[in-house]
Amino acid sequence: MADNIIAMLGSSRLNLSSLPTVFLVSGPAWSTQALVSLLFALMPAVAVAQAPTPAAQYQNRRLIMVEDQIKARGVKNPDVLAVMRNVPRECFVPESVRPQAYDDHPLPIGFGQTISQPFIVALMTEALGPKKNDRVLEIGTGSGYQAAILSRLAGELYSIEIVPELARSAAETLRSLGFRNVTVREGDGYRGWPDKAPFDRIILTAAPPEIPQVLLDELRPGGRLVAPVGVGVQKIVVVQKSADGKTTSRSLLPVRFVPMKKETE
Numbered sequence: 001m002a003d004n005i006i007a008m009l010g011s012s013r014l015n016l017s018s019l020p021t022v023f024l025v026s027g028p029a030w031s032t033q034a035l036v037s038l039l040f041a042l043m044p045a046v047a048v049a050q051a052p053t054p055a056a057q058y059q060n061r062r063l064i065m066v067e068d069q070i071k072a073r074g075v076k077n078p079d080v081l082a083v084m085r086n087v088p089r090e091c092f093v094p095e096s097v098r099p100q101a102y103d104d105h106p107l108p109i110g111f112g113q114t115i116s117q118p119f120i121v122a123l124m125t126e127a128l129g130p131k132k133n134d135r136v137l138e139i140g141t142g143s144g145y146q147a148a149i150l151s152r153l154a155g156e157l158y159s160i161e162i163v164p165e166l167a168r169s170a171a172e173t174l175r176s177l178g179f180r181n182v183t184v185r186e187g188d189g190y191r192g193w194p195d196k197a198p199f200d201r202i203i204l205t206a207a208p209p210e211i212p213q214v215l216l217d218e219l220r221p222g223g224r225l226v227a228p229v230g231v232g233v234q235k236i237v238v239v240q241k242s243a244d245g246k247t248t249s250r251s252l253l254p255v256r257f258v259p260m261k262k263e264t265e
């Protein structure tokens with residue numbers, strides 16, 4: 001078939017050279033050549049349309065993730081769903097697991113740590129309910145993905161990570177993607193972040209046996225804390241601090257998070 005086209009082109013060129021100029025422009029032989037050239041010119045565009053770029057493929061998978069894994073399980077907050085559709089999760093996982101970035105489970109991020117399942121990120125974000133001007137503290141930066149999601153919904157996001165390499169690489173990922181309202185610090189979340197306290201919202205993404213008092217103290221009256229709590233079987237707990245400083249808590253669902261380590265461990 002390709003040979004035929006080349007042969008056709010060859011023969012029409014021969015004919016064209018012997019024809020008067022006027023005919024060259026408007027005659028049927030020229031039209032055939034123009035048509036074939038046009039077809040060739042269009043071919044790359046057709047090829048691009050058929051094979052979407054990796055970014056477009058990830059975007060597509062992100063939309064499916066939100067529908068099938070997150071909305072289908074009851075997360076409703078439209079702002080949470082919107083950021084989950086927008087933040088490129090594939091940029092936060094190691095290259096080796098990038099093709100699985102939108103799968104329905106946690107993924108390894110090195111140093112024995114994991115990035116949470118997308119549904120759990122969305123559920124905890126919805127439960128935390130950060131508002132536009134809130135100052136939020138996260139314990140356990142990990143890959144930086146949860147921090148990225150929260151930073152789009154809050155005013156300022158502060159995140160503490162105990163593994164120095166993870167703190168550095170998360171800060172770099174967030175910086176390179178333009179998340180300017182996030183500050184990552186290497187350190188032990190059990191010590192809180194006194195310089196930046198109080199916080200309107202606090203989220204833990206590593207599980208302590210019980211909620212550290214220092215973090216409850218750094219929560220502003222009227223604020224909220226969300227954490228996986230327990231040893232072995234953990235539960236996501238939502239703590240609400242009333243205007244007069246009293247706390248009430250409720251449990252959401254059983255989960256399995258990495259344990260929150262102490263600096264000496």
Ligand code: SAH
Nearest residue numbers: 140142143145146162188189205206260261
């Ligand atoms: N939010 C992360 C998930 C992180 S997994 C993300 O979106 O990728 C939990 C993280 O908590 C791990 O990176 C672990 O190193 C960190 N961590 C564990 N104990 C900690 C502590 N005491 N202080 C701060 N970070 C801690």
